[in-house]
Amino acid sequence: MERIAEGEYAVMEVLWEKAPLTAAEVADRVPADRGWTLATVKTMLSRLLAKGVLAHEQDGRRYLYRPAIRREDYVAEESGRMIDRMFAGRVTPLVAHLAARDRLTPEDIEEIEALLKALKS
Amino acid sequence: MERIAEGEYAVMEVLWEKAPLTAAEVADRVPADRGWTLATVKTMLSRLLAKGVLAHEQDGRRYLYRPAIRREDYVAEESGRMIDRMFAGRVTPLVAHLAARDRLTPEDIEEIEALLKALKS
DNA sequence: CGCGACCGACTACACATGTAGTCAATAAGG
DNA sequence: CCTTATTGACTACATGTGTAGTCGGTCGCG
Structure with a gap:
């Protein structure tokens, strides 16, 4: 693309x-x-x-x-590119980074935990 | 910067x-x-x-x-910029997006859950 | 039917970026 | 000492990007 x-x-x-x-x-x-x-x-x-x-x-x-392209697809590509470049393709370091940088509020944490729980089931 | x-x-x-x-x-x-x-x-x-x-x-x-700048600071700025642009500054949609795009393996999920748990305590 | 508003096509231009060559100075090795 | 390899400075050039102007054509309104 x-x-x-x-x-x-x-x-x-x-x-x-x-x-x-x-x-x-x-x-x-x-x-x-x-x-x-x-x-x-x-x-x-x-x-x-x-x-x-x-x-x-x-x-x-x-x-x-x-x-002519879906926003979702573009965002997927672009965010993937950044994760590859800056976090060696691994997502966990990105989340760890966000946490360390105070970009995660307690509410975020709750939401993400709920999201992950849903994902596992 | x-x-x-x-x-x-x-x-x-x-x-x-x-x-x-x-x-x-x-x-x-x-x-x-x-x-x-x-x-x-x-x-x-x-x-x-x-x-x-x-x-x-x-x-x-x-x-x-x-x-002359720390990698950490640069990455913080750049990833923040992307989150602002593509996820309206919210982290949860980013994680949701990664999950939907299969960028999260079961191991990632485990790791992130552990990370979040640690953050809360 | 005629004229003005509006449209896309084309042109312009400065700065950023990818990619690399040239050159004068100099350090290092014989 | 003299030659050669190396170094940063400067130059070059195509393409991308931000920002906008011009212009020939045409649609709508009077």
Whole structure:
């Protein structure tokens, strides 16, 4: 699967949230703090089309864009890549790391324990 | 902290493993499948120096390079960034995702449960 | 039917990154 | 001492990315 750059990812998020959308609609929904003009969003859309991670259908004179890959699949690939790189492909060190870094609240711990218990049954 | 590109990261790994090292020594230790020449490694080293994530000390006519940031800190930042982006900053969905994607073996589950139990006490 | 708003295509440009070559200086070895 | 191997500095260049402008065509409104 093609890599999706950080900025492009913001556009994908919009379309994973709701699709199909026109370019203008996507621009409206991109987080305001990006400060992008419509032109910038259009560039992103073309590039994502070229990468094959977006699809488009003609709607009169415009395009309607929609994701061509599932968010779930992309996230799987990307998070897997990070785990391979930084945690040698092992998940436990990642969890240990998160715990040590206080990214795990007591509630998280409860939730994860429940999740794991469910997994075992 | 400055971002470290994918290729540059490979150089950092070498120096986190052992430091200080000369450029030639780093080149020797970079995973062979990168297929990098010494020149390429030197470019990486300069860029990492410029980014401030490496430090160097003079050793005669050469430099000895060593990390200026801790691997732990970098990994914390990078993994945090990913969790923020893809899992809205929540850890539980990440673990759920890993579970659903079969990245969790039964042994992982055992280990993580033990880890969490230890955390609670 | 004519004009203005809007659309995608194309162009632009700076900076990052992967990948490597050149070169002047110098240390080391004979 | 003189040659040679080595070193960091600098240069090079293609591709990716962030950010945006221009332009020819066309749809809708009056």
